[in-house]
Amino acid sequence: MFLPTTREEMDKLGWDKLDVILVSGDTYFDSSYIGVAVIGRVLTDAGFRVGIIAQPEVDSYEDITRLGEPEIFWGVSAGSVDSMVANYTATKKRRKNDDFTPGAVNNRRPDRATIVYTNLVRRNFKNTKPIVLGGIEASLRRIAHYDYWSNKIRKSILFDSKADYLLYGMAEAPVLQLANGLRDGGEVKNIRGLCYISVQPPKDYIELQTFDLVSKDQDAFIKMFRTFYYNTDLIKGKGLYQKYDNRYLIQNPPTELPSEKELDHIYELGFKNSVHPYYKSQGEVRALDTIQFSVTTHRGCYGECNFCAITMHQGRTISSRSEKSVISEVEGFIDHQDFRGIVRDVGGPTANMYGFECDIKLSKGCCDKKMCIFPNVCKQLKVNHSPQTKLLKKLRNIDGIKRVFVASGIRYDAVMADKNNGDDYIKELVGHHVSGQMKLAPEHSEKKVLNLMGKPGTESLLKFKKKFDGISKSIGKKQFLTYYLIAAHPGCGISEMQSLKDFTSKELKLTPEQVQVFIPLPSTWSSVMYYTGKNPFTGNDIFVEKDMSAKEKQKKLITGKVRARRDMPKPRKR
Numbered sequence: 001m002f003l004p005t006t007r008e009e010m011d012k013l014g015w016d017k018l019d020v021i022l023v024s025g026d027t028y029f030d031s032s033y034i035g036v037a038v039i040g041r042v043l044t045d046a047g048f049r050v051g052i053i054a055q056p057e058v059d060s061y062e063d064i065t066r067l068g069e070p071e072i073f074w075g076v077s078a079g080s081v082d083s084m085v086a087n088y089t090a091t092k093k094r095r096k097n098d099d100f101t102p103g104a105v106n107n108r109r110p111d112r113a114t115i116v117y118t119n120l121v122r123r124n125f126k127n128t129k130p131i132v133l134g135g136i137e138a139s140l141r142r143i144a145h146y147d148y149w150s151n152k153i154r155k156s157i158l159f160d161s162k163a164d165y166l167l168y169g170m171a172e173a174p175v176l177q178l179a180n181g182l183r184d185g186g187e188v189k190n191i192r193g194l195c196y197i198s199v200q201p202p203k204d205y206i207e208l209q210t211f212d213l214v215s216k217d218q219d220a221f222i223k224m225f226r227t228f229y230y231n232t233d234l235i236k237g238k239g240l241y242q243k244y245d246n247r248y249l250i251q252n253p254p255t256e257l258p259s260e261k262e263l264d265h266i267y268e269l270g271f272k273n274s275v276h277p278y279y280k281s282q283g284e285v286r287a288l289d290t291i292q293f294s295v296t297t298h299r300g301c302y303g304e305c306n307f308c309a310i311t312m313h314q315g316r317t318i319s320s321r322s323e324k325s326v327i328s329e330v331e332g333f334i335d336h337q338d339f340r341g342i343v344r345d346v347g348g349p350t351a352n353m354y355g356f357e358c359d360i361k362l363s364k365g366c367c368d369k370k371m372c373i374f375p376n377v378c379k380q381l382k383v384n385h386s387p388q389t390k391l392l393k394k395l396r397n398i399d400g401i402k403r404v405f406v407a408s409g410i411r412y413d414a415v416m417a418d419k420n421n422g423d424d425y426i427k428e429l430v431g432h433h434v435s436g437q438m439k440l441a442p443e444h445s446e447k448k449v450l451n452l453m454g455k456p457g458t459e460s461l462l463k464f465k466k467k468f469d470g471i472s473k474s475i476g477k478k479q480f481l482t483y484y485l486i487a488a489h490p491g492c493g494i495s496e497m498q499s500l501k502d503f504t505s506k507e508l509k510l511t512p513e514q515v516q517v518f519i520p521l522p523s524t525w526s527s528v529m530y531y532t533g534k535n536p537f538t539g540n541d542i543f544v545e546k547d548m549s550a551k552e553k554q555k556k557l558i559t560g561k562v563r564a565r566r567d568m569p570k571p572r573k574r
Helices: 007-013 035-045 083-087 113-124 136-140 157-161 172-184 218-229 260-267 287-291 323-333 359-364 386-396 412-417 422-432 447-453 458-474 494-506 525-532 548-558
Strands: 020-024 050-054 073-077 131-133 145-147 152-154 165-167 194-198 240-244 247-251 294-296 345-347 437-443 480-487
Touching: 020 035, 020 113, 035 050, 035 073, 035 172, 035 260, 073 113, 073 172, 113 131, 113 136, 113 157, 131 157, 145 525, 157 165, 157 194, 157 247, 165 172, 172 260, 218 240, 218 525, 260 323, 294 323, 323 386, 345 386, 386 422, 412 422, 412 458, 422 458, 437 458, 447 525, 480 494, 480 548, 494 548
Parallel strands: 020 050, 020 073, 073 131, 131 165, 294 345, 437 480
Antiparallel strands: 145 152, 165 194, 194 247, 240 247
């Protein structure tokens, strides 16, 4: 069944009231890829009555009040994407489209949706039950953070929204603890993965620099972020607190890594893999094409790209599902009325991180001063692609399955580092799981920019390309590699973009059509660089392009729409 979105649906279930009401900036698509759907299913599985209000009208009381008032708490999320990222381009132009909105018109998700929805609840329900924030917007904005769209340091979203609690990261376990605690009148402020506001800081928690200080002092902001970042580890992360005037933001240690059994259970909760009929009638949901028949094999990413928010939300440690669970989910697609035999994606944040992890990290936590695959793949990681290779072979041999694709991206440097199983993986991937083209994410070619991004050099990329092209040719398939590239990342000026253009032309033999202008996402190392103009790892000054027209020029240079003058002076530091 779908979770109810109307009174009529509640009546059919025999529910006069709901325990929890979830409010989301996405339409209600019942899928394991949609956060509120997952949280709703986890709570329902535990016996709670849960309803969903998706994309409520903010200038009216009708949407937000149609399910009544919950008995335990409100859950508020901006959706699958930070609302400012969803609504604005890198050059701060309003986006016209939203793939998570019926009809794809970007007119339903308000700016700073988490704050707006919380205020909407408060406005229509006085002295209501606790409001709990969740989702990626809440996760990335849980402490003082640089906000690109206002160009300033903003407070924790808990203070700006005036909500009661915030659950950060992948919150299935803590949301159950919170629901049980609030229902039974128990203590909830010790739950891992929880943030709240207090007049006193807990003992033995680490103090972050005050909001007043970090909003004025960039060096203090860097120190704050460093402490914050290194305490996101699921094993050794400590509790933190930060002073705001006379009150404190309290961040409890991160929630523990789910076991294979726990992760399997979450993905086996009977998702409908369809848009709820109430919202389906409002128009086509584009995201459906990508995620309806895709499978998540694992969570987390140890890539730690400095511009990426994944590690701050899902963590730096991989948690994988069992092979049996993944196969069972794919087999379940076969009877779905919309399924045509094509599995669109098998993967995670990075597809080829499935099925293995560093034993040291699993027992002692992540290294503070050493990354798993940058600048090189750590020997302790013991990269092993055999679990994913075996899984892919079994999936494509299921009766009723025509094709199985890997579309979520891979780390080619990890493939090349796997001396025992890398070649078999490439052969399986190229031979059976590429839909004409495969996307890679080198992002840039220049070493100094790559170092600031936390990305590998071009050597492993070119080696992978050679193998990909060779295998494709040997099996008689015309397949191509396409590339994610970033313009205007801190450290990148017009000369670096010209070098990237030369590299793509000479080495990759193409003119890229799509280049992303860098967006400083909250709570990422690259946003720290953008705001401060400093390398936070060395303290050295770096060039940061902040002029919008110059950013566009960098992008147009790589796509062939403008030429760089060789005599052009190097950009000044800003």
